[in-house]
Amino acid sequence: MTSDNSKKKNTAAHKRKAAPAKKRVKTAEKALPQGYNDDILLSLKNVKKRYGNIYGVNDVSFDIEPGRIVAVLGPDGSGKSSVARMICGLTPASKGEIKVCGIKPSRNTKQFISFLPEIPFVNDYTKVSTVFRRYKAFFKDFDAEKAEKLFKYAGIRMNDTFGRMSATAMQKAQAIFVMCRKTRLYVLDEPMTHIEPKARDFIAKLILSNMQDDSSVIIFSRIPNELEKIIDDVMFIHRGQIKLAGTVDEVKSEYGKEVSALYREVYKC
Amino acid sequence: MLRFMILFIKDFCRVLARSVVYVLIAIIASLVTSYVWGEGFAEKFSVQTAYRLNAIRYCSVGVWGILTVFAAIMVVYTSCQWFGEDILTNRSYLNHMLPIYTWELVLSKALAGLAVLSAAAAVLTYAVINVSDDISIVGDMLGIIPDLSKSDGLNFDLALFIRLGVYFVLMLCLYIMSTAFMSLSLGQLVSRGVGRSCLIFIGFFALIFVSMAVVMTVVKAAGITLTFSSIQSIFDTAENILKYIGNTNLVLSVLFMAGASTILTYRLNV
Numbered sequence: 001m002t003s004d005n006s007k008k009k010n011t012a013a014h015k016r017k018a019a020p021a022k023k024r025v026k027t028a029e030k031a032l033p034q035g036y037n038d039d040i041l042l043s044l045k046n047v048k049k050r051y052g053n054i055y056g057v058n059d060v061s062f063d064i065e066p067g068r069i070v071a072v073l074g075p076d077g078s079g080k081s082s083v084a085r086m087i088c089g090l091t092p093a094s095k096g097e098i099k100v101c102g103i104k105p106s107r108n109t110k111q112f113i114s115f116l117p118e119i120p121f122v123n124d125y126t127k128v129s130t131v132f133r134r135y136k137a138f139f140k141d142f143d144a145e146k147a148e149k150l151f152k153y154a155g156i157r158m159n160d161t162f163g164r165m166s167a168t169a170m171q172k173a174q175a176i177f178v179m180c181r182k183t184r185l186y187v188l189d190e191p192m193t194h195i196e197p198k199a200r201d202f203i204a205k206l207i208l209s210n211m212q213d214d215s216s217v218i219i220f221s222r223i224p225n226e227l228e229k230i231i232d233d234v235m236f237i238h239r240g241q242i243k244l245a246g247t248v249d250e251v252k253s254e255y256g257k258e259v260s261a262l263y264r265e266v267y268k269c
Numbered sequence: 270m271l272r273f274m275i276l277f278i279k280d281f282c283r284v285l286a287r288s289v290v291y292v293l294i295a296i297i298a299s300l301v302t303s304y305v306w307g308e309g310f311a312e313k314f315s316v317q318t319a320y321r322l323n324a325i326r327y328c329s330v331g332v333w334g335i336l337t338v339f340a341a342i343m344v345v346y347t348s349c350q351w352f353g354e355d356i357l358t359n360r361s362y363l364n365h366m367l368p369i370y371t372w373e374l375v376l377s378k379a380l381a382g383l384a385v386l387s388a389a390a391a392v393l394t395y396a397v398i399n400v401s402d403d404i405s406i407v408g409d410m411l412g413i414i415p416d417l418s419k420s421d422g423l424n425f426d427l428a429l430f431i432r433l434g435v436y437f438v439l440m441l442c443l444y445i446m447s448t449a450f451m452s453l454s455l456g457q458l459v460s461r462g463v464g465r466s467c468l469i470f471i472g473f474f475a476l477i478f479v480s481m482a483v484v485m486t487v488v489k490a491a492g493i494t495l496t497f498s499s500i501q502s503i504f505d506t507a508e509n510i511l512k513y514i515g516n517t518n519l520v521l522s523v524l525f526m527a528g529a530s531t532i533l534t535y536r537l538n539v
Contacts, residue, residue, distance in 0.1 A: 050460070051460050051461075051462075052462065088365075088366065089365070090362060090537060090539050091460075091539065092536060092537070092538065107370060107371075110366055110368050111368050113366065114366075115366050119359050119360075120360070121359075121363040123360055131363075134275070134363075134367075137271070137272060137275050138272060138275075138367045138369070139367075
């Protein structure tokens with residue numbers, strides 16, 4: 001995140017380095033668009049999103065540097081998904097500035113973002129193999145071999161239809177698709193909600209083992225427990241505003257609590 | 270190009286799968302009509318109940334005609350519905366994250382709709398021709414045009430007329446689809462809610478009115494006037510109308526699709 005990250009102990013980065021079965025591949029070089037700057041992968045400045053008379057997102061600002069896993073935590077209706085969709089260019093910001101690798105969200109930024117939405121991004125009648133072929137055809141940075149191995153490991157068959165899968169299997173499959181791209185910014189909206197605890201560990205491992213050295217992950221969630229083990233930075237968002245931000249270590253030392261305990265205290269849940 | 274083909278095939282299969290049932294219903298109706306107009310069916314009626322036979326026969330032609338038109342309308346409607354579902358709902362996130370231009374998404378949907386419509390039109394035309402052999406009234410009506418083209422002193426190319434007719438119908442359908450695409454895209458200018466629905470509704474009718482004004486201007490500029498002084502003038506006017514309105518619809522369709530792509534590129538609000 002913005003503030004003095006270099007000085008802090010990079011806990012999640014340490015965990016990633018310690019992970020044994022990890023293959024670290026640098027993101028493939030591509031023809032870079034004008035204005036490209038990867039010193040800061042994501043930058044939000046005074047971003048607002050208005051829905052009628054209400055601000056769903058109100059004056060949100062933060063930066064994310066390469067190599068970080070950031071969690072944006074907050075209850076339902078706090079503006080998490082709106083921020084995620086604005087970063088991905090799926091909805092425009094009412095005010096403020098968003099930049100992904102120095103570029104405003106547009107067609108050019110799509111190549112740098114891998115997005116996992118909260119709701120299924122495929123139709124019920126779609127087969128895993130169909131989405132697999134689509135990813136392979138459209139995304140040059142998609143590691144098909146790795147995805148196949150992960151599907152096998154997760155017990156998901158290529159012929160499975162999304163509509164007939166359990167919520168957990170569907171989320172696992174979507175997460176595999178998203179994380180098997182070698183891109184710069186992974187935007188994950190509620191990757192661990194609506195799934196069983198064991199699957200949460202699978203997704204946590206998936207994130208740790210697949211993100212690149214030069215990439216970052218931003219996770220929007222209302223379930224902090226499993227995330228705490230893998231994140232570097234944390235932000236609490238409430239009614240569209242960032243209420244608390246810092247590295248995990250900072251938060252722990254300042255409040256004397258684990259992130260999940262602090263989350264329960266702040267949001268009284 | 271390969272990526273566009275993948276998009277097109279996906280859209281084509283989806284629109285086809287959703288609208289094939291309506292085309293099948295129309296084909297079944299044509300088979301039923303053909304049977305009703307056959308000798309075998311007539312044998313079941315006596316001279317006293319012949320009026321019933323005639324009533325059934327003419328009703329079947331009416332129902333078959335309605336179902337054929339309904340099938341064509343449903344293909345266009347399905348294309349528009351698929352556009353909304355695949356581009357403007359939560360399920361469209363993956364489409365919008367693909368490294369492609371928005372116009373490719375819009376164009377593939379329009380072309381897929383047009384391709385399905387062409388296929389449906391071909392099948393339904395075959396059904397019409399097949400049934401017309403059995404139904405004397407339809408056969409007579411279809412027979413008038415070739416007879417007329419062979420009339421002395423009448424300069425009328427039947428093949429050209431049919432080509433223009435097909436072109437006109439396809440362009441009209443493309444125009445309806447692109448108008449729907451454009452109005453649905455206009456809804457993206459505001460966040461979800463009643464405002465969006467109102468904007469789509471108003472936008473659709475505004476586009477229709479603008480289009481009508483454009484078509485009228487083109488017809489006037491081309492100097493086309495409706496004259497019924499002779500059969501030749503009727504055919505000439507019809508030919509000009511098909512040509513000019515078909516071309517105008519094509520231009521309007523391209524403009525609306527470009528407008529839809531521009532809105533979806535810069536003001537996407539899913």
